[in-house]
Amino acid sequence: MSKRNRICVIGTWHLGSVVSACLADLGYTVVGADQNNRSIEVLNKGIAPLFEPGLEELINRNIKANRLSYTTHIADAVKGCNHVLITYDTPVSENDEVDLSGIFATVNEIAEHLENNTVITVSSQVPVGTCEQIKAMIQKLNPSLDFDIAYSPENLRLGQAIERFLHPERIVIGAENDTTLDKVEKLFSVIDAPIIRMNLKTAEMTKHAINAFLATSISFANEMGNLCDEVGADASRLAQALASDARIGPHLPLSPGLAFGGGTLARDLKILQDLGDRLNYQTWLIDGVVQVNEQQKKLVIRKLEKIYGSVGKLTVGVLGLAYKAGTSTLRRSTALEIIGRLVYGGATVKAYDPKADAEEVRAHREFEFCDDPYQTAKNSDALVIATDWPEFRELDFDLIKSVMKKPVLIDAKNMLDGRPLLAKGFLYSGVGTGMDYAARK
Numbered sequence: 001m002s003k004r005n006r007i008c009v010i011g012t013w014h015l016g017s018v019v020s021a022c023l024a025d026l027g028y029t030v031v032g033a034d035q036n037n038r039s040i041e042v043l044n045k046g047i048a049p050l051f052e053p054g055l056e057e058l059i060n061r062n063i064k065a066n067r068l069s070y071t072t073h074i075a076d077a078v079k080g081c082n083h084v085l086i087t088y089d090t091p092v093s094e095n096d097e098v099d100l101s102g103i104f105a106t107v108n109e110i111a112e113h114l115e116n117n118t119v120i121t122v123s124s125q126v127p128v129g130t131c132e133q134i135k136a137m138i139q140k141l142n143p144s145l146d147f148d149i150a151y152s153p154e155n156l157r158l159g160q161a162i163e164r165f166l167h168p169e170r171i172v173i174g175a176e177n178d179t180t181l182d183k184v185e186k187l188f189s190v191i192d193a194p195i196i197r198m199n200l201k202t203a204e205m206t207k208h209a210i211n212a213f214l215a216t217s218i219s220f221a222n223e224m225g226n227l228c229d230e231v232g233a234d235a236s237r238l239a240q241a242l243a244s245d246a247r248i249g250p251h252l253p254l255s256p257g258l259a260f261g262g263g264t265l266a267r268d269l270k271i272l273q274d275l276g277d278r279l280n281y282q283t284w285l286i287d288g289v290v291q292v293n294e295q296q297k298k299l300v301i302r303k304l305e306k307i308y309g310s311v312g313k314l315t316v317g318v319l320g321l322a323y324k325a326g327t328s329t330l331r332r333s334t335a336l337e338i339i340g341r342l343v344y345g346g347a348t349v350k351a352y353d354p355k356a357d358a359e360e361v362r363a364h365r366e367f368e369f370c371d372d373p374y375q376t377a378k379n380s381d382a383l384v385i386a387t388d389w390p391e392f393r394e395l396d397f398d399l400i401k402s403v404m405k406k407p408v409l410i411d412a413k414n415m416l417d418g419r420p421l422l423a424k425g426f427l428y429s430g431v432g433t434g435m436d437y438a439a440r441k
Contacts, residue, residue, distance in 0.1 A: 005029055007187075008081040010074060010106055011088030012039055013049050014329070015123065015154050018161045019087050020070075021055060024062035026166075026190040032070040033077035035106075043070040051328035051355050054162050074106060075113040082117055083187050084110070086134075087154070088124045092263045092332065096270040098127060107134050111141035119183050121150045121173075125264075127271045128204040131174075150175040150184045151200050153207035159326020170194045174203020211268035212286060217252045218260050219292035225256020225432025226296075235432025236414065256432035258386065258412050259296035261323060263332035266293070300338050300384055301345060303410050303429050308381070312346030315405070317376035320387020320413075321353035321361070330360040335386035338412075339367050352376040354389055374399060382408035388415045397424060 005028055009020040012034040020032040034040055039049055046060035062068035071077050078084050086106070091099040103124060114120075120138075122131055135149045151174040156164050171193050173184045181197050188195065198206070225235040239254035248254075260266065269286055276283035304311050323333045330336060339349050349367040352375070361369050370376040373392070377383050377400045385392055393415060401407045407426045411418065418428040418435050428435060 006031070006081050008033060008077045008084045010034070010077070010084065010086050010110075011124065012036070012043060012070060013089045014052065014158070014161065015089050015156060016085075016087035017043065017049055017059070018052065018055060018156060018165055019085060019123065019154075020068060021058040021062060022162060022165045023190075024065075024068035025058055028067070028190075030062075030068050031077045031081075032068070033072070033074040034070070035072060035074065035102075037072055040070045040072050050357060051326075052161050053159065053326060058162065074109055078110045078113050078115070078118075080115065082115060082119065083183075084114070084118055084120045086120065086122045086124050090125045090267075092267050096263075096266040098125070098267060098271065100126065100130065103130075103134070104137065107137050108141065111138045111145075114138070114142065114145055114147055116146040118145075118147045119150055119180055119187075120147065121152050121184055121187070123152050123154045125154070125207065125267060126151075126204065128201050128208065128275065131200045131204065148175065148177070148180040148183075149200070150180055151203040152184065152188070153203060153210075158324050158329070166191065168193045170196055172196050172198070172203055172206050174198045174200045174206075176200055208268040208272055211265045212272055212289070214253060215260060215265040215269055215293070216285070216289050217254065218265070219289045219296070221254050221256045222259070222296045222431070223292050226299075228256075228432040228434055232434040233432075234434050238432075255414060257414055258299065258334045258431075259293045259337075261332045261334040261337070263323075266290075297334075297337055298341065299431065300386075300410055300412060301341050304382055304408075307408060307427065310345070311342055314342075314347045314381040315379060316342050316347050316349050317370075317373075317378075317380040317383045318342075318349060318351040318367070319353075319373055319376060319383065319385045319392055320389055321351055321356045322387050322389075325387055325389045328355045328357040328360075330356060330364075333387075336364070338384065338386055339364075343367070350376045350380065353387065354391060374403060378403040379405055381405050382410060384410045385413050385415060388413040392416075397421060397426070401425060 007028045007030050009016050009032045012032045020030045024030040046063055048055040088103055131149050131151050153172055155168050171188050175181045185195050228235040235256045242248050242254050243250040269290055272286050273283050321330055321335045323329050342349050343366045350370050351367045352370045352373050373395055409426045409428050411430045414430045418430055421428040
């Protein structure tokens with residue numbers, strides 16, 4: 001295999017495991033590298049680091065075809081590669097601050113081992129200006145190296161990552177010269193998608209702008225939904241009307257629900273707020289989006305307090321723990337934030353999720369993990385749907401009602417039709433359905 005067809009992908013959790021497996025499946029010889037011994041060991045056995053539909057099959061197929069391998073020897077992995085991709089899922093603190101220490105440590109480790117004419121393409125979620133920092137570090141550590149750096153923001157979604165990588169709406173690449181842009185465009189030419197070229201900082205800002213815009217849409221929808229609940233309007237019909245307007249369109253997140261979790265959208269909002277602080281520019285709109293989202297995190301508590309006055313001494317069942325349906329990770333899950341607030345308020349919490357990573361679940365002692373939804377509902381004062389797993393639509397709600405202390409169902413994902421549940425005797429509350437108003441009347 002020629003050097004131009006050999007790629008090193010550094011960072012092998014969600015982003016890196018998907019990128020490495022997909023590029024191998026598209027014909028490249030790919031070596032994935034990571035400092036995490038356990039992660040590399042299981043990947044070489046064909047086991048994905050988290051549940052992602054189709055990922056394990058993709059990894060296994062390409063390992064067997066000798067197009068894909070994984071190693072902890074990062075310095076050796078970059079040798080013989082003219083393309084090195086940095087694909088760490090950048091850690092985010094509880095305050096949504098990005099931790100770049102792992103990326104910088106890796107840059108320090110590989111700098112002296114890179115080949116001349118290498119292009120380093122960063123796809124990790126990093127603040128604007130990071131690629132310039134990486135380039136300066138390498139130039140200082142290896143002054144004679146002829147290399148360049150590019151940025152191509154990832155566009156994956158948990159549960160849809162393979163489809164999103166192989167069939168994106170477009171591929172954004174940023175670099176400071178046409179030669180580097182040409183090389184990166186050729187690397188991604190195996191994917192049939194339009195390519196948008198720009199400079200480094202514009203590419204980095206593109207990721208921030210996309211996520212900030214999505215976050216703004218979610219906070220807008222949630223604020224409209226909360227108002228709809230108060231006046232008896234239906235936010236789902238409202239969303240339908242908005243989507244029909246050509247100036248808005250059907251693809252924005254316009255339906256109300258839970259707050260967005262940290263680690264993705266919140267990360268980019270925090271980056272933009274910090275950028276505004278450094279530039280002495282007040283980010284009024286971004287600040288408002290964050291404030292609306294913080295209030296939405298109290299949604300379940302607010303609804304329970306309207307019913308019971310307080311969450312203290314309640315037993316609450318929570319259906320769904322994963323960050324979103326279609327994945328297994330609990331990292332920065334909104335469901336965990338809901339549980340934390342319930343426990344802080346004095347409630348006892350039981351929970352169930354059909355795909356939650358067992359190791360991650362064991363790290364949480366603040367709730368009882370149940371074997372099935374019915375055990376979760378048993379003797380509960382309320383049941384909360386926090387992740388929209390499709391199987392929750394097929395539950396036996398007559399059985400659930402019979403085992404609960406009081407049939408209170410808070411559908412925080414708006415995945416059920418509340419009217420039949422009301423007819424069964426449930427006190428049903430969605431988000432923006434207007435049924436809260438109807439119940440008060």
